[in-house]
Amino acid sequence: MIDDNKIIEALEKKLMTFGGNAKTQNVGTVTKNTDGVIIATGLSRAFMGEKVVFQDGNAGMVLNLDEDSASIILLDEASKIKEGDTLKTTGETLSVEVSEELLGRVIDPLGNPLDARSRIKKGKKMPLEKIAPGVVQREPVSSPLKTGIKTIDAMFPIGRGQRELIIGDRQTGKTAIVIDTIINQKFNKKPVICIYVAVGQKRSTIAQVIDRLSSENALSYSIVVSASASDQASLQYLAPYAGCAIAEYFLEKGKDVLVVFDDLTKHAWAYRQISLVLRRPAGREAYPGDVFYLHSRLLERSVKLNKENGGGSITALPIIETQANDISAYIPTNVISITDGQIYLQTDLFNAGIRPAVNVGQSVSRVGSAAQTPTIKSVSGKLKLELAQYSSLAAFAQFGSELDAATQKQLDRGRRLTEILKQPQFTPLTEDLEVLSIYAVTSGLMDDVPIENFQRFEKEMHEFAKKNYQKVLEELSTGEKPTEQTLKQISKLVGEFKKRFE
Amino acid sequence: MNKHIVDKLILRSYKDNYLDEKTVNKIASLLNKQDLKTYINGLKLEEMKKCLIVSSPVDNQNLDEFRKLFPNKKIVLKKDTSLMLGVRVIDNDIVHEFTLKSSFDKILNYIEHNYD
Numbered sequence: 351m352i353d354d355n356k357i358i359e360a361l362e363k364k365l366m367t368f369g370g371n372a373k374t375q376n377v378g379t380v381t382k383n384t385d386g387v388i389i390a391t392g393l394s395r396a397f398m399g400e401k402v403v404f405q406d407g408n409a410g411m412v413l414n415l416d417e418d419s420a421s422i423i424l425l426d427e428a429s430k431i432k433e434g435d436t437l438k439t440t441g442e443t444l445s446v447e448v449s450e451e452l453l454g455r456v457i458d459p460l461g462n463p464l465d466a467r468s469r470i471k472k473g474k475k476m477p478l479e480k481i482a483p484g485v486v487q488r489e490p491v492s493s494p495l496k497t498g499i500k501t502i503d504a505m506f507p508i509g510r511g512q513r514e515l516i517i518g519d520r521q522t523g524k525t526a527i528v529i530d531t532i533i534n535q536k537f538n539k540k541p542v543i544c545i546y547v548a549v550g551q552k553r554s555t556i557a558q559v560i561d562r563l564s565s566e567n568a569l570s571y572s573i574v575v576s577a578s579a580s581d582q583a584s585l586q587y588l589a590p591y592a593g594c595a596i597a598e599y600f601l602e603k604g605k606d607v608l609v610v611f612d613d614l615t616k617h618a619w620a621y622r623q624i625s626l627v628l629r630r631p632a633g634r635e636a637y638p639g640d641v642f643y644l645h646s647r648l649l650e651r652s653v654k655l656n657k658e659n660g661g662g663s664i665t666a667l668p669i670i671e672t673q674a675n676d677i678s679a680y681i682p683t684n685v686i687s688i689t690d691g692q693i694y695l696q697t698d699l700f701n702a703g704i705r706p707a708v709n710v711g712q713s714v715s716r717v718g719s720a721a722q723t724p725t726i727k728s729v730s731g732k733l734k735l736e737l738a739q740y741s742s743l744a745a746f747a748q749f750g751s752e753l754d755a756a757t758q759k760q761l762d763r764g765r766r767l768t769e770i771l772k773q774p775q776f777t778p779l780t781e782d783l784e785v786l787s788i789y790a791v792t793s794g795l796m797d798d799v800p801i802e803n804f805q806r807f808e809k810e811m812h813e814f815a816k817k818n819y820q821k822v823l824e825e826l827s828t829g830e831k832p833t834e835q836t837l838k839q840i841s842k843l844v845g846e847f848k849k850r851f852e
Numbered sequence: 853m854n855k856h857i858v859d860k861l862i863l864r865s866y867k868d869n870y871l872d873e874k875t876v877n878k879i880a881s882l883l884n885k886q887d888l889k890t891y892i893n894g895l896k897l898e899e900m901k902k903c904l905i906v907s908s909p910v911d912n913q914n915l916d917e918f919r920k921l922f923p924n925k926k927i928v929l930k931k932d933t934s935l936m937l938g939v940r941v942i943d944n945d946i947v948h949e950f951t952l953k954s955s956f957d958k959i960l961n962y963i964e965h966n967y968d
Binding site: 372373374375376377378381391392393394395418438472 | 897
């Protein structure tokens with residue numbers, strides 16, 4: 351509760367300034383209103399990206415400054431604004447008010463609540479556009495951000511502060527991966543704050559994501575920034591920057607943050623729409639010339655700060671939707687070149703029942719291996735190579751020619767590896783269980799288990815280990831390289847369980 | 853017609869800092885509808901640049917100081933009782949507020965932004 355005297359004191363201070371300094375405003379007049387873009391004359395002192403306010407209270411942002419007019423994108427409904435209306439500059443760039451109260455909430459890119467819950471108290475103003483931290487403030491990615499997905503944690507590990515692209519056609523499980531990653535953060539010792547930015551998606555899809563996060567108790571450490579397909583293109587354009595601004599608030603407090611941009615293809619579409627209405631020259635695929643900078647300046651803000659600067663991190667998981675598996679299109683190649691690796695999901699694999707449908711050959715994590723714990727590194731060393739060899743051999747095996755014993759063995763191992771890496775949705779695993787599963791296959795302990803029983807075998811083995819080999823699991827969760835003794839214990843565990851398994 | 857040509861025509865429409873009716877009518881008769889619209893808009897903007905609007909809640913506002921400060925501008929006095937006290941000076945697209953109403957607005961804004 352605020353002290354009454356303090357309020358009056360503040361008012362008195364304000365009154366003291368009356369007559370002292372004049373308020374100077376830069377005003378303009380609306381000359382045109384087309385498709386959410388306003389052309390206004392006047393505004394001679396406006397600057398790029400400045401927030402302007404119309405006479406009816408609507409807000410906008412300056413995006414073009416011409417010789418005697420300015421182009422403004424509207425952040426509210428455009429229909430009310432007509433020719434001759436006045437507007438004024440505010441001297442501020444767009445910002446979002448952030449506080450801890452945002453956790454568990456669903457907001458729009460301007461910080462207004464969308465979840466029909468209580469009003470959000472005002473917090474610190476964080477600018478939507480900000481220059482990314484410089485090299486002096488940064489340090490290399492060194493600690494892992496566990497996704498709980500065996501394929502990713504073993505072969506394409508993501509580090510805190512990394513930018514890992516998730517790319518694939520529609521319906522290949524891109525959002526499922528990020529949702530699993532968010533859910534998995536509840537198992538972390540050091541909590542990670544998750545921000546899910548939905549750009550240009552159906553409201554029903556966003557509602558499903560929120561519902562899932564809520565039912566998995568993951569909403570308490572998450573924030574959802576929503577700019578759905580029915581919102582203005584300007585809001586869709588601003589949403590990822592708002593997500594990043596919120597992340598920077600927690601970064602300043604030394605926390606680790608995960609930001610998911612779902613998805614940047616629609617973000618590029620929104621920006622293309624705005625640019626075309628602003629009559630900016632269109633380039634390849636009608637995107638404006640600065641579409642690369644649109645994404646590079648956003649993703650450059652993901653960072654791992656050094657100890658002197660708080661040691662926090664922002665990990666970015668941008669999503670790109672491809673058309674007919676074409677990763678060489680304009681936006682996909684741009685974002686691939688900006689990020690520190692990509693997880694490529696393929697429809698064929700998805701339809702073949704391999705879920706997550708990760709294409710091992712075309713996925714990569716450029717910096718994440720430095721962040722991988724020795725535990726998982728020790729068991730997943732040859733995994734990627736073996737799987738890549740299996741993929742190429744599998745193609746030959748289809749011809750039906752006779753194969754030598756070594757090739758047969760390699761194919762069999764590949765099939766088993768593929769099978770063990772399958773994982774149902776919304777069931778992220780802790781590191782100890784991931785290591786247990788992968789080691790059981792790579793060491794040949796599961797060679798006599800029929801492949802069709804793998805999923806059930808793995809699930810029941812996990813339960814068995816939790817009940818009877820808790821100490822082994824604890825040792826595997828330390829992050830240290832497993833000792834000979836621990837590996838022997840795992841062999842014993844698997845052997846013992848095999849006898850019980852029917 | 854090129855916008856630069858229209859701009860030149862606007863400049864030529866003035867004689868001794870005042871609009872010359874003869875020149876304006878002559879130019880207007882030679883322009884097509886689209887160019888005439890651009891020309892009129894340009895004239896309006898130019899007029900705004902040459903004009904200084906002083907809004908005050910009283911009728912007998914002394915304008916001598918303004919004439920000294922803006923010797924080349926046409927000073928227009930407008931009565932606006934909503935300002936309560938003080939003056940508002942509009943110089944083209946810049947508005948200088950020295951009014952009590954503006955101070956109250958500032959306080960209101962301050963309260964809205966700082967107290968929930």
